[in-house]
Amino acid sequence: MLNFDYSNKTRIVFGKGTETQVGSLVKPYAEKILLHYGGGSIKKSGLYDRVAASLRESGVSFVELGGVQPNPRLSLIHQGIELCRREGIGFILAVGGGSVIDSAKAIAMGVPYDGDVWDFFATGKPIETALPVATILTLPATGSEASDGTVVTNEEAQLKLPYGDVILRPVFSIMNPELYFTLPENQVANGVCDMMSHIMERYFTNTTHTDVTDGLCESVLRTIMSNARILKRDHTNYDAWAEIALAGTVAHNGLLGLGREEDWGCHNMEHELSAIYDVAHGAGLAVVTPAWMRHIYKEHLPIFVQFAVNVMGVGGGLRDLEAVALEGIRRLQAFFTEMGQPSTLAGLGIDSRHLAQMAYKATHWPDGSPKPLGGLKKLSEQDALAVYQLAL
Amino acid sequence: MLNFDYSNKTRIVFGKGTETQVGSLVKPYAEKILLHYGGGSIKKSGLYDRVAASLRESGVSFVELGGVQPNPRLSLIHQGIELCRREGIGFILAVGGGSVIDSAKAIAMGVPYDGDVWDFFATGKPIETALPVATILTLPATGSEASDGTVVTNEEAQLKLPYGDVILRPVFSIMNPELYFTLPENQVANGVCDMMSHIMERYFTNTTHTDVTDGLCESVLRTIMSNARILKRDHTNYDAWAEIALAGTVAHNGLLGLGREEDWGCHNMEHELSAIYDVAHGAGLAVVTPAWMRHIYKEHLPIFVQFAVNVMGVGGGLRDLEAVALEGIRRLQAFFTEMGQPSTLAGLGIDSRHLAQMAYKATHWPDGSPKPLGGLKKLSEQDALAVYQLAL
Structure with a gap:
C-alpha cells in the first residue's frame, strides 16, 4: 500500500x-x-x-x-x-x-x-x-x-x-x-459502464498489498452488475436504483483508490472518442475497456486472473491462467452487451480514419509535450493505437 | 435501504x-x-x-x-x-x-x-x-x-x-x-475484535436491500481476519499492519452503516463488563458477541446464514440453515480463540455475581428510564441476562 x-x-x-x-x-x-x-x-x-x-x-x-x-x-x-x-x-x-x-x-x-x-x-x-x-x-x-x-x-x-x-x-x-425512474434505458447502461470503469481504473494497479481496497472494488463491481440486471427488467425498482446510486458514489469518491497507483488509461482513451465523435462516455468505455484488457492482460496475468475469479465469478481450475483471464474479459464484455452497449468502434459509428490522431492526442498535451497514459501498463502512442485497432 | x-x-x-x-x-x-x-x-x-x-x-x-x-x-x-x-x-x-x-x-x-x-x-x-x-x-x-x-x-x-x-x-x-510494530500482542487481538465488532454491529440488521454495504462489510471482515493471521506470525509486517489500520478506520467511519438500521447490542452489553470489571473492550466483545449470536440466530436465520457463507466461508449444502448459521458462529469464535481471546466470562475473570445488575444497566439510563438495546433483535433486560449467562 x-x-x-x-x-x-x-x-x-x-x-x-x-x-x-x-x-x-x-x-x-x-x-x-x-x-x-x-x-x-x-x-x-x-x-x-x-x-x-x-x-x-x-x-x-x-x-x-x-x-x-x-x-x-x-x-x-x-x-x-x-x-x-x-x-x-x-x-x-x-x-x-x-x-x-x-x-x-x-x-x-x-x-x-x-x-x-x-x-x-x-x-x-x-x-x-x-x-x-x-x-x-x-x-x-x-x-x-x-x-x-x-x-x-x-x-x-x-x-x-x-x-x-x-x-x-x-x-x-x-x-x-x-x-431515476424516468431515465432512458441507454442512460442506465452508460451510467453503469462509467461507474464500473471508475472502479476498474483503480483496481488494475501494480501496487501490491491492497487487500482492503481490492475487496471493496470487487464487492462494489459485483453489486453494480447484479442490480443493473434487476433494472434491466424492472426499470422503476427503488431498491435496485438505491444500490446503483450509492455504488456510483462509492465508485468515485476516492475511497477505492486509497494507497493504490491508479490507471485511467481507458478513460483518457475514451475521452478522445468523445472529443471527436461526441459519443456517450459510458458507451465509449464499454468498447475501449475490453480492448485495453485484451491488449495488456498477458503482461499482467495475476490481476486479470483475480478479476476473473473474484469479480466475474470464473470458477474451476486455475492451471491455465491465460484462459481464466480471457474468460473474465469475455464475461465483462458479455455483461456490457447484455446492458445494450456496442462492443466495437463500428457499433459507435467510428471507423479507422482518426485512430492515429486519437492515439497521438491521448499521449500528448495540447502543446505537444508528452502526456503519460495508463498506470498498470504505461501506454505509448503505439499502445493506444493498438487498443483502438483492437476495438474496431 | x-x-x-x-x-x-x-x-x-x-x-x-x-x-x-x-x-x-x-x-x-x-x-x-x-x-x-x-x-x-x-x-x-x-x-x-x-x-x-x-x-x-x-x-x-x-x-x-x-x-x-x-x-x-x-x-x-x-x-x-x-x-x-x-x-x-x-x-x-x-x-x-x-x-x-x-x-x-x-x-x-x-x-x-x-x-x-x-x-x-x-x-x-x-x-x-x-x-x-x-x-x-x-x-x-x-x-x-x-x-x-x-x-x-x-x-x-x-x-x-x-x-x-x-x-x-x-x-x-x-x-x-x-x-504499530511495538504493540503488545494482546492489544492486536483486542483491536481486531473491536474493529470486527464495529462492522458486525452494522451488518446484522433488519433493513433489507443493503447490497452495497453488505458487500463492503463482508469484504472488510474477511480482510481483517486474513491480515490479523499474518500479524499473529509476523508482528512487524508493514503491509498487514497497513491493511488492519485502514480496515479499522473504514470499519467505523460510518460508511458501512449507510442506509441501515444498526445494532450495537454487543457493544453496549460489553460496556457493562468494562464498567464493573475494567476488562479490555476487545476481549469483552470476543466473549459477548458469539453468546449474543447463539441467543438470537434462530429468529434471524437468513442474515446468519449469509454471514456464515460470505464471511466465514462455510461451503457445501444450504439445506440445513441452522447448521450453517451455527457453523459460522463457531468459526467466528474459533478465530477469536486463535487470536488469543477468552471465549467465556470465566476467562475474563467474571462470575455470575453481577450479571443481573449488568443486564439492568444495559437496558436502563442512569436515571432509571428504559434504554433501548440492540437492533436486529430489540433486547429486553431478560435477553441481556440470557446473553451474559450463555457467555459464562
Missing part, C-alpha cells in the same frame, strides 16, 4: 423526497445562487418546481443557466462564469447528471480566476480556490457528485480534458433514487 | 513517516494546543520527541496532559477541560489509541459547555459545539480516529457510556503503520 492523504467533505443526503431539503441545505452558504441544469427534463418532471419552491421557502434567490449538453461545453462554461460575476453569485447548485455537475465545477473554478478557465485543463496547473458547488443528482453515473474531478469539452479545439482537485468536491449532494 | 445523511470531514494522512507532518497540519488551526496522551509509551518509543519537534518547527506551542488509561476516566477529562480553559487552548491533539482519542473528544465537548460534560453521556442531549480534535493513532482498533463517537467511563458511578455527534469527527488523523 502506498502512502496517501485523503479527505472527502461532501455531505450525501440520500433517499426518498430528499430534494425538498435543498433550500435549508443551501441557506447556510448563500442567499443568491446560480441554478445550473441541462436540457430541461427537470422542468418536465416537476423537479425544477420542487427545487425552486424549496429555495424560495428558505429565502434563497437564484439566477438560472440551463442548456448543459452531454460532454459539457467550454462555451457555456464561459457564459456561466460571466453570469456569476455580473450577478455577484458565489454558490452554484447543479441539478442534473455528471455533465451538469462538471460544468458547474468548471464555472466554480473560473469565476475567481483572472485568465481563461481552460488554462487549468490544458496545463494541469493547480487552482487556488473555487466557488462552492452543491448538486441534486438526476443520473447516477459519473460519481461527480462526490468526486474531486470535472471533465470539459473544448468544442472548438476538439479537446476533452479532465481536471481534479479536492477543492472541487461538492459541499453536499442530494440523491433520491425515485428521480 | 433507508434514507441517510452522511458526511465525514476527517482527513486521513496515512503511511510511513507521516507523523512528521503533524506541525504543518496543526498550524492552520492553532498556534497553541493541548497534547493529550496515555501512559508514556510514546516517550519510550521516541514518537513524543518527533511530534514535539514537528510542532516546534511549525511554531506551534503545546501544553501536555498524559495519563489517559484504557476505558478513559471522567476525572482526567475534567482535568483536561480545566487545563484548556486556564491556558486558553482551542485545539486538542490526541497521540494514542482509542482511549486517548475518546478522552480528547470528551474534553473538546466539555470546554465550551457550562455544565458537567457527563450530562451529555448520561442524557444523550445534543452538543452545540466542540473544540477541534486531531489524532496520531498509535493503536488501530476503535476507529475513533475518523468516527463521530466517544466512550467514557465515570469511575465513581461505575458507568461506561458512549456519545456520538458528527461535530466530534477529528479534523485530521495521522496513521503510520510502522508505529
Whole structure:
C-alpha cells in the first residue's frame, strides 16, 4: 500500500423526497445562487418546481443557466462564469447528471480566476480556490457528485480534458433514487459502464498489498452488475436504483483508490472518442475497456486472473491462467452487451480514419509535450493505437 | 435501504513517516494546543520527541496532559477541560489509541459547555459545539480516529457510556503503520475484535436491500481476519499492519452503516463488563458477541446464514440453515480463540455475581428510564441476562 492523504467533505443526503431539503441545505452558504441544469427534463418532471419552491421557502434567490449538453461545453462554461460575476453569485447548485455537475465545477473554478478557465485543463496547473458547488443528482453515473474531478469539452479545439482537485468536491449532494425512474434505458447502461470503469481504473494497479481496497472494488463491481440486471427488467425498482446510486458514489469518491497507483488509461482513451465523435462516455468505455484488457492482460496475468475469479465469478481450475483471464474479459464484455452497449468502434459509428490522431492526442498535451497514459501498463502512442485497432 | 445523511470531514494522512507532518497540519488551526496522551509509551518509543519537534518547527506551542488509561476516566477529562480553559487552548491533539482519542473528544465537548460534560453521556442531549480534535493513532482498533463517537467511563458511578455527534469527527488523523510494530500482542487481538465488532454491529440488521454495504462489510471482515493471521506470525509486517489500520478506520467511519438500521447490542452489553470489571473492550466483545449470536440466530436465520457463507466461508449444502448459521458462529469464535481471546466470562475473570445488575444497566439510563438495546433483535433486560449467562 502506498502512502496517501485523503479527505472527502461532501455531505450525501440520500433517499426518498430528499430534494425538498435543498433550500435549508443551501441557506447556510448563500442567499443568491446560480441554478445550473441541462436540457430541461427537470422542468418536465416537476423537479425544477420542487427545487425552486424549496429555495424560495428558505429565502434563497437564484439566477438560472440551463442548456448543459452531454460532454459539457467550454462555451457555456464561459457564459456561466460571466453570469456569476455580473450577478455577484458565489454558490452554484447543479441539478442534473455528471455533465451538469462538471460544468458547474468548471464555472466554480473560473469565476475567481483572472485568465481563461481552460488554462487549468490544458496545463494541469493547480487552482487556488473555487466557488462552492452543491448538486441534486438526476443520473447516477459519473460519481461527480462526490468526486474531486470535472471533465470539459473544448468544442472548438476538439479537446476533452479532465481536471481534479479536492477543492472541487461538492459541499453536499442530494440523491433520491425515485428521480431515476424516468431515465432512458441507454442512460442506465452508460451510467453503469462509467461507474464500473471508475472502479476498474483503480483496481488494475501494480501496487501490491491492497487487500482492503481490492475487496471493496470487487464487492462494489459485483453489486453494480447484479442490480443493473434487476433494472434491466424492472426499470422503476427503488431498491435496485438505491444500490446503483450509492455504488456510483462509492465508485468515485476516492475511497477505492486509497494507497493504490491508479490507471485511467481507458478513460483518457475514451475521452478522445468523445472529443471527436461526441459519443456517450459510458458507451465509449464499454468498447475501449475490453480492448485495453485484451491488449495488456498477458503482461499482467495475476490481476486479470483475480478479476476473473473474484469479480466475474470464473470458477474451476486455475492451471491455465491465460484462459481464466480471457474468460473474465469475455464475461465483462458479455455483461456490457447484455446492458445494450456496442462492443466495437463500428457499433459507435467510428471507423479507422482518426485512430492515429486519437492515439497521438491521448499521449500528448495540447502543446505537444508528452502526456503519460495508463498506470498498470504505461501506454505509448503505439499502445493506444493498438487498443483502438483492437476495438474496431 | 433507508434514507441517510452522511458526511465525514476527517482527513486521513496515512503511511510511513507521516507523523512528521503533524506541525504543518496543526498550524492552520492553532498556534497553541493541548497534547493529550496515555501512559508514556510514546516517550519510550521516541514518537513524543518527533511530534514535539514537528510542532516546534511549525511554531506551534503545546501544553501536555498524559495519563489517559484504557476505558478513559471522567476525572482526567475534567482535568483536561480545566487545563484548556486556564491556558486558553482551542485545539486538542490526541497521540494514542482509542482511549486517548475518546478522552480528547470528551474534553473538546466539555470546554465550551457550562455544565458537567457527563450530562451529555448520561442524557444523550445534543452538543452545540466542540473544540477541534486531531489524532496520531498509535493503536488501530476503535476507529475513533475518523468516527463521530466517544466512550467514557465515570469511575465513581461505575458507568461506561458512549456519545456520538458528527461535530466530534477529528479534523485530521495521522496513521503510520510502522508505529504499530511495538504493540503488545494482546492489544492486536483486542483491536481486531473491536474493529470486527464495529462492522458486525452494522451488518446484522433488519433493513433489507443493503447490497452495497453488505458487500463492503463482508469484504472488510474477511480482510481483517486474513491480515490479523499474518500479524499473529509476523508482528512487524508493514503491509498487514497497513491493511488492519485502514480496515479499522473504514470499519467505523460510518460508511458501512449507510442506509441501515444498526445494532450495537454487543457493544453496549460489553460496556457493562468494562464498567464493573475494567476488562479490555476487545476481549469483552470476543466473549459477548458469539453468546449474543447463539441467543438470537434462530429468529434471524437468513442474515446468519449469509454471514456464515460470505464471511466465514462455510461451503457445501444450504439445506440445513441452522447448521450453517451455527457453523459460522463457531468459526467466528474459533478465530477469536486463535487470536488469543477468552471465549467465556470465566476467562475474563467474571462470575455470575453481577450479571443481573449488568443486564439492568444495559437496558436502563442512569436515571432509571428504559434504554433501548440492540437492533436486529430489540433486547429486553431478560435477553441481556440470557446473553451474559450463555457467555459464562
